[in-house]
Amino acid sequence: MAKFTENRLGRQLAFQFLFGLEFTTLDWQVALPEFWAMEPVALTRGSLEQDESFTIEQENTSQAQFERARQFAGPLIAGVCEQQALLDAWIAEALDNWRPERVGRIEWIILRLALYEMNYCPESPDTVVIAEAIRLATMFGDTESPRFLNGLLNRFLERKREVQEDTGASDEGPADGLG
Numbered sequence: 231m232a233k234f235t236e237n238r239l240g241r242q243l244a245f246q247f248l249f250g251l252e253f254t255t256l257d258w259q260v261a262l263p264e265f266w267a268m269e270p271v272a273l274t275r276g277s278l279e280q281d282e283s284f285t286i287e288q289e290n291t292s293q294a295q296f297e298r299a300r301q302f303a304g305p306l307i308a309g310v311c312e313q314q315a316l317l318d319a320w321i322a323e324a325l326d327n328w329r330p331e332r333v334g335r336i337e338w339i340i341l342r343l344a345l346y347e348m349n350y351c352p353e354s355p356d357t358v359v360i361a362e363a364i365r366l367a368t369m370f371g372d373t374e375s376p377r378f379l380n381g382l383l384n385r386f387l388e389r390k391r392e393v394q395e396d397t398g399a400s401d402e403g404p405a406d407g408l409g
Contacts, residue, residue: 236295237354240302241343241362243270245370247307248339258311266300310346317342324385336371337379344383348390356387 247265251258310317321341322330333341344363347354360383367375 233298236299237302238362238365239296239299241306241347242366242369243299243303244306244310245339245343245366246270247303248310248343249336249370251311252335252339258307262304262307306343306347306351309350310342313346313350314342317345320345320386321382324382324389334371334375337367337375340366340371340375340379341382344379345386348383348386356390360384360387 247262247270250265251261254261256264318330318338321333321338325333330338340363343366344359347359348356351359360380363379363383364376367379371379
């Protein structure tokens with residue numbers, strides 16, 4: 231499994247955990263070990279095998295490769311949970327003609343995940359993050375989700391680039407005032 235595929239699976243695992251967290255009162259640090267104990271990679275394998283663009287070959291896939299996907303997901307989960315209030319404020323501020331409560335939970339979680347990665351994970355190219363968010367929206371959202379997320383995330387990307395140009399900042403670290 232290539233690094234790209236491991237990261238793709240890691241994002242999907244992060245999304246699944248963060249979405250499930252919406253339906254519990256458990257603290258994320260308590261819920262995360264329980265999530266990993268359920269072996270979500272095994273549960274996810276079925277959905278990946280149904281994706282025509284990706285097939286897991288049993289004999290070529292090691293537990294170590296799935297562990298690397300989990301290692302990729304862990305910091306994303308922690309970062310989104312720790313920065314949730316800021317991410318939510320950015321999202322709410324960016325919604326033109328939309329009340330935040332109109333945005334579905336699936337879309338909101340994908341937005342949090344993508345915005346965190348775009349602003350705190352400089353090793354992840356923004357275009358890849360947006361493409362992966364659209365893929366998650368296609369897998370888990372409704373028919374309008376990919377288009378909605380694409381538009382909103384591209385707006386964030388434009389704003390991020392404007393802030394970087396205005397401040398002379400690089401792609402390292404969060405772009406303050408993104409919202």
